[in-house]
Amino acid sequence: EAAVTQSPRSKVAVTGGKVTLSCHQTNNHDYMYWYRQDTGHGLRLIHYSYVADSTEKGDIPDGYKASRPSQENFSLILELASLSQTAVYFCASSGGNYAEQFFGPGTRLTVL
């Protein structure tokens, strides 16, 4: 059974609309992350969290918000989606410093 799941798996959004991507993990991990994947840029960290009800900015947080209502759930919110946010988004969880990160299946977001 998959330990990190994401929903939706694919989404088409309109420019200026609100988008929420959800992530759920059953690894009992404290740390959760949101990355975006773009050709030529690899995986870039958007937001992360190491405890429920707290989030931290990653390397490219502009235009994104995050929410961690519980240990298991971590959401990424695009309040005003833009064309430049078209990408594949991955959620991951880990047990702590230097620990392996376990990734979800990804969400392909297309903003038109």
Add this chain to the structure above:
Amino acid sequence: GDSVTQKEGLVTLTEGLPVMLNCTYQTIYSNAFLFWYVHYLNESPRLLLKSSTDNKRTEHQGFHATLHKSSSSFHLQKSSAQLSDSALYYCALSEASQGGSAKLIFGEGTKLTVSS
């Protein structure tokens, strides 16, 4: 700041030839922890191997890498490429920043394509 460099964006090989994917890094921390993640098409990225021990060879699933702190390198190698090795490979550096966070800094990735 800390960074990871993967010079080759695309590597194309014929089956049976050796694989070498380059990874160099920069960090202010002496206790660098390096990872290789592999991302097969239509799957999730997953850990291939990791190391924090200087000059020690780490192996997994036919691949190996040795962390060389003197040259800040962690190149991924395999003696003989297989068609099934075709994937996107990421080198990553673990950053233990303030607050106890466990961030990874990924390189841009190297797409390996193996043909017959």
